[in-house]
Amino acid sequence: MAELTVGATVRLVSRPPYLKTADPMPMLRPPNLLELGTQGVAITRNPGGTWTVKFExxxxxxxxxxLELVDA
Structure with a gap:
């Protein structure tokens, strides 16, 4: 698999136990807010191998x- 980069389009391939918002005051949300296969854009790379991803x-x-990289 190619390395994720900032600005890359990514796809959700499995659901985490919960979703953590990227707000100044993060909140935990249920994982069913995003369907498998939903595409988003990688905004920033964070320490520990996490990414900030903007979805619709x-x-x-x-x-x-x-996450997996979507072929261009």
């Missing part, structure tokens, strides 16, 4: 294990 239904912090 919000911006969340996700581990890279839940």
């Amino acid at each position: 239904r919000g911006t969340y912090l996700l581990d890279s294990q839940y």
Whole structure:
């Protein structure tokens, strides 16, 4: 798999136990807010292999294990 980069389009391939919002005061949200296969844009890379990803239904912090790069 190619390395994720900032600005890359990514797809949700599995759901985490919860979604953590990327707000100044993060909140935990239920994982069913995003369907499998939902595409978003990688905004920033965070320490520990997590990414800030902007989806149509919000911006969340996700581990890279839940994401795959979408071929251009």
